[in-house]
Structures are given as C-alpha cells and as structure tokens.
Amino acid sequence: MPSMARRQLLRGAASLAGLALAPAAIGGAVLAAPSLADNPFSLGVASGEPTANGVVLWTRLAPKPLQPDGGMPPEPVAVRWEIAEDQAMRKLVRSGKALAAPNAGHSVHVEVAGLKAGREYWYRFTAAGAQSPVGRTRTAPARGAQVDRLRLCFASCQKYEAGFYSAHAHMVEEAPDLILFLGDYIYEGAPGSKGAVRLHANPEPKDVAGYRVRYASYKTDPLLQAAHAVAPWMVTWDDHEVSNDYGGDHDQDGVSGETFLRRRAAAYQAYYEHMPLRRRTIPVGPDMLLYRRLDWGTLAQIQVVDDRQYRDGKPCQPPGPPHRGKLIGDCEERRDPARSILGQTQEAWLMDSLATSKAQWNLLAQQTLFSELQLGDPASQATRAYSSDGWDGYPASRARILRQWREAKVSNPIALGGDIHAFAAADLCEASDGPAVGAEFVGGSISSLGGGEGAYAAKNPHIKLYDGAVRGYGRVDLTPKDSRVTFRAVENALVPTSPIRDLASFALENGVPGVHRI
Incomplete structure (x- = not known):
C-alpha cells in the first residue's frame, strides 16, 4: 500500500494494540490473580529505546517458559513496575501498573516518561506475589x-x-x-x-507458539x-528471527506469498513480545516498523x-x-x-x-x-x-x-x-x-x-x-x-x-x- 497509508495504519493499529499494555487499561479490565508455583520472571527483565526523558521497561511473565503459553492463565494479569534513582530501590521516582495480556504472550512494555536526562536509573516488576530482579538503565542526554x-x-x-x-x-x-x-x-x-x-528445546518454529518457545530457550x-x-x-x-536468508515476502527455498507472510507475521509478533520496544513498533500482521x-x-x-x-x-x-x-x-x-x-x-x-x-x-x-x-x-x-x-x-x-x-x-x-x-x-x-x-x-x-x-x-x-x-x-x-x-x-x-x-x-x-x- 502507499507509504503514507501504511504509516497511518501502523500508527492507528499500534495505538489500539497499545491499550492492552498501557497502565490506563487496568481500571476496567478483569484481571487474573494467579497463584504461581514457579517464578513468573524466568525470562528476566530488560530496558531499551532511551530518550532524554524516558525509557522502555520490559518483562514477560512465564513461570513455565518452555510451554507455548509460558504456564500462564488465559487472562490478563496486573504487573506493578517501579523505577528508582538508587539500586536499593528506596528512592522511587515513578511507579504504576501495566497489563500482561495473553494475546501478547503476557509480555509487558512500559514506556516510562518524566525522567531526568542523561542519568542512571534502576527498575523492577512485581506480579503474582513475586518480584523480579533489579535492572539498570539510563536515559539519553538532553x-x-x-x-x-x-x-x-x-x-x-x-x-x-x-x-x-x-x-x-x-x-x-x-x-x-x-x-x-x-x-x-x-x-x-x-x-x-x-x-x-x-540443543534448542522445540522443533523449527513456524507459528507464534513455536517462536515463543524458541525465544524463551534463549532468554532463560x-x-x-x-x-x-x-x-x-x-x-x-536479521534473517534468523524469521527464516534463514529470507528477504521481503519469500524465504530461501522460494516459499512466498500468503504462506510465508503468515510465518513472518508470527515471527514478528514473537520478536516484539520479547524485545524492549515501543508501542509504535507493534506489528500489524506481517508488517513491523x-x-x-x-x-x-x-x-x-x-x-x-x-x-x-x-x-x-x-x-x-x-x-x-x-x-x-x-x-x-x-x-x-x-x-x-x-x-x-x-x-x-x-x-x-x-x-x-x-x-x-x-x-x-x-x-x-x-x-x-x-x-x-x-x-x-x-x-x-x-x-x-x-x-x-x-x-x-x-x-x-x-x-x-x-x-x-x-x-x-x-x-x-x-x-x-x-x-x-x-x-x-x-x-x-x-x-x-x-x-x-x-x-x-x-x-x-x-x-x-x-x-x-x-x-x-x-x-x-x-x-x-x-x-x-x-x-x-x-x-x-x-x-x-x-x-x-x-x-x-x-x-x-x-x-x-x-x-x-x-x-x-x-x-x-x-x-x-x-x-x-x-
């Protein structure tokens, strides 16, 4: 489609999809309060995309990481996040709640704003009675x-x-x-x-469930x-996030069109779910900005x-x-x-x-x-x-x-x-x-x-x-x-x-x- 129309579609779809991840969605949501026998933060924490006043905080709840659903219930779960000026997490400067939704693999992408430029911060998450490790991040200079x-x-x-x-x-x-x-x-x-x-824990992935397990193998x-x-x-x-030597709408074996684009869409969704990326990058089918x-x-x-x-x-x-x-x-x-x-x-x-x-x-x-x-x-x-x-x-x-x-x-x-x-x-x-x-x-x-x-x-x-x-x-x-x-x-x-x-x-x-x- 024309580039302007595609950008408008991506922005609109990203805004709608982002509601499932934003703290504002907590108020009217029906949330699960699971009691989990295993650590839901088995995949760790991450941050990314720094700006002069903010950063993205990431985690994904997965008490059983090598299962396609991560061992999570099929309902959204509230996740508390905190960011502080000290590693001991005593000088909190921002906090809130985000939604870990099943359609996003119970991943969380928090776009923190209102921070000081060019300085270190520390962060952590809490969910289902468990607390994540503390991560270090920093904002970009002004x-x-x-x-x-x-x-x-x-x-x-x-x-x-x-x-x-x-x-x-x-x-x-x-x-x-x-x-x-x-x-x-x-x-x-x-x-x-x-x-x-x-060894990799699952067969070659071609759908979202398979790619989720593959990412979990690495991120553990x-x-x-x-x-x-x-x-x-x-x-x-590069290529292996989808398929070796793929380019555009086809793979190295000549598989193209709808068959390949379904696989590319699954791979792009799993990539977003496991990376500290902003909502503007949320994939729309096989497209991801x-x-x-x-x-x-x-x-x-x-x-x-x-x-x-x-x-x-x-x-x-x-x-x-x-x-x-x-x-x-x-x-x-x-x-x-x-x-x-x-x-x-x-x-x-x-x-x-x-x-x-x-x-x-x-x-x-x-x-x-x-x-x-x-x-x-x-x-x-x-x-x-x-x-x-x-x-x-x-x-x-x-x-x-x-x-x-x-x-x-x-x-x-x-x-x-x-x-x-x-x-x-x-x-x-x-x-x-x-x-x-x-x-x-x-x-x-x-x-x-x-x-x-x-x-x-x-x-x-x-x-x-x-x-x-x-x-x-x-x-x-x-x-x-x-x-x-x-x-x-x-x-x-x-x-x-x-x-x-x-x-x-x-x-x-x-x-x-x-x-x-x-």
Whole structure:
C-alpha cells in the first residue's frame, strides 16, 4: 500500500494494540490473580529505546517458559513496575501498573516518561506475589546537550546450540551506556546442529507458539539476562528471527506469498513480545516498523535500519527452481540503480536523517558487512563473485548512502554490523581507488561459528581486518575529540565461561575518515 497509508495504519493499529499494555487499561479490565508455583520472571527483565526523558521497561511473565503459553492463565494479569534513582530501590521516582495480556504472550512494555536526562536509573516488576530482579538503565542526554562520552557495545549472532554466552558476561563488566544488538538474536532451525553444546528445546518454529518457545530457550540463559539488565538495548533483526536468508515476502527455498507472510507475521509478533520496544513498533500482521534513530546529545546519532523486510529479490539468479546458494557473479541486474535493500520509503528516511543530523558521530546500525567483498580473483571478471544476501546484492543502495555521507557532509560516519560471524574493519570508499568517506566495524558473533577467511583482506584492500576464527563483540568509546573501537574476543565460546582479550583496537580521529589500527 502507499507509504503514507501504511504509516497511518501502523500508527492507528499500534495505538489500539497499545491499550492492552498501557497502565490506563487496568481500571476496567478483569484481571487474573494467579497463584504461581514457579517464578513468573524466568525470562528476566530488560530496558531499551532511551530518550532524554524516558525509557522502555520490559518483562514477560512465564513461570513455565518452555510451554507455548509460558504456564500462564488465559487472562490478563496486573504487573506493578517501579523505577528508582538508587539500586536499593528506596528512592522511587515513578511507579504504576501495566497489563500482561495473553494475546501478547503476557509480555509487558512500559514506556516510562518524566525522567531526568542523561542519568542512571534502576527498575523492577512485581506480579503474582513475586518480584523480579533489579535492572539498570539510563536515559539519553538532553537534546542539544554537550556530552563528554558514550560507551556502547554491539553484538549479533548468538546461536544457542553453537556456543555459550560468556561474551555477554564480559559485556556486563564493561558497564556500557547502551547495547546495540544487530540481528540473529535467535536461530530458527530444527534442533541438532553439528557439534552442538546444547540443543534448542522445540522443533523449527513456524507459528507464534513455536517462536515463543524458541525465544524463551534463549532468554532463560542467565548471562544473556544479565546483559539485558545492565543497560538499555537498541535492537534490529536479521534473517534468523524469521527464516534463514529470507528477504521481503519469500524465504530461501522460494516459499512466498500468503504462506510465508503468515510465518513472518508470527515471527514478528514473537520478536516484539520479547524485545524492549515501543508501542509504535507493534506489528500489524506481517508488517513491523522497526527503523528509527537515537540521538545522544550532540555527540552521536544512531540510525537503526531494517534490511530484511523491504528488500528487492536476489539478483543474478539462474532459471528454474529456487537457487539456495548465496554466491553470484556480476550481472546487470545486480547493478540496477532501482534496486534497494532498504526499500524506497526507509531509504528516503535514512537520507533525511543523514542530511539533518547535527551529531558529531553518526553510526549506521545495520545487520551485516556494509563494504564490498569480492570473493573471487579481483583481477579476473570471470571469477569475481559476491554474496547475494547482503549489500553486494544491492550495490546501488550502498552507493547512495556513501554519496549522501559525502554530499551532506555527514560528520564522522561509521557503519556497524554483524551477520558474517567474523570481526571486520574497513575503509568505506565510493570508488575502489578513492579516498575513505567513512569507516566500518563488524563485531564478530556472540557464539555462532565462522571461519578464518584471512585471505579476504588480501583480495579487498579496503578491508583492514577480517577474522572469523574467534567469537565476541565490539566496544565503541566516543568522545568529542576522538574515539576508539575495540574488538573483544573470548578465548573459547564452547565452554560456559571463558576469558576475554582485545583482538584489535582502532582509533577514529574527529574529521578524519577511515580505519586506523593502533
């Protein structure tokens, strides 16, 4: 439908759906007062989407988390929430009641407002006679405020079967102001990965009940819970939140139309139910408005994008049955300027965000490797190969963003990514022999296995580091003068706890684009 009509529909539907989650709904609701034998806060607590005067608080009641209904009655339940200026929860500044409704998996999304800008808070929930753990959160600085620093961690790809979450434990020790999670929060495959250290609890999910159980399998992990409880999160998805390598209205096997969109709708609903997101993102069927931006005073703006929901189909595909392979050669379709990985409406929103940003550092939070990555011999066109699943399948989209960075004089643009199960750092250039206009950092994977692929950097001189042999996350420390990006690698993700080390560090000088390893 036309973009304006779609936005109106989303806003209207989100407002109606949000009534089921808002404290105002408590007054006239018929509420259950269950007596639960098990802890209803088995999935922990979380916060996210900070603004200068507020934040989203999240939990989901699930005394039996691996059951589709979480072990909850089929009625709404009142949940009390509190937010305080101290960890002991003695200096309460806001409190209220929210509704945990069965049609939302008994999840709770409280949009707290009226807080002070740029400061820490602590929060907790109470329901059915039980009290949740206390979480730490913080608000963003005031609009236009001069800010001395921002520490954020960014991560992706945490396949439950592939490894343990010691990376999250170390992320907690960083005490970040913000955590960005850039996709593949869950993996949707059937249980039984090769070399699995633990197994998914249910078959491959294709409906809401199945996706709820899959999320619960992940969110019962205490190290992941601790990372959610230490700082507010900003999230986006990649493919595995729905189906491997899906794009738009079809999956990698060519399933499309109503059949696939029913699955996408179920996956999007479960994603909302388990993330600290605002009501404006509540999905309407298979549509969910996820792209948005976050301002951190004058220091930084983070543009969070969705490169799955609106993308055009894969280019350069052979005729016949669906082509499951990702690798493609070059072709005219791949370079078609009309093609977009973001869709026209989202791309226009991003261009406007870049043109109007007054921030000193501009971070593009996207899902995968933004840079071009030639996988064949760069000297031979015949053997040149690309991945059709990322930006190399949509080079015109990438070129428009790079051009906008230059033409709009965007201050210190940086792309952050995940997906490829590797750490990568690269200069972002409009032409292969041109100067850098920005920098890119991909922060490895929490647990999903990758490979070394050290030869990629040799074939792609703009890529300064590519290491898929280790797991971990990225840390970004921004200041007005300069900034630093550090890749943090755990020693062994196949054990429940693991030491960590700095794999590589990079200095970013204000006004000087490109990657500088230190």
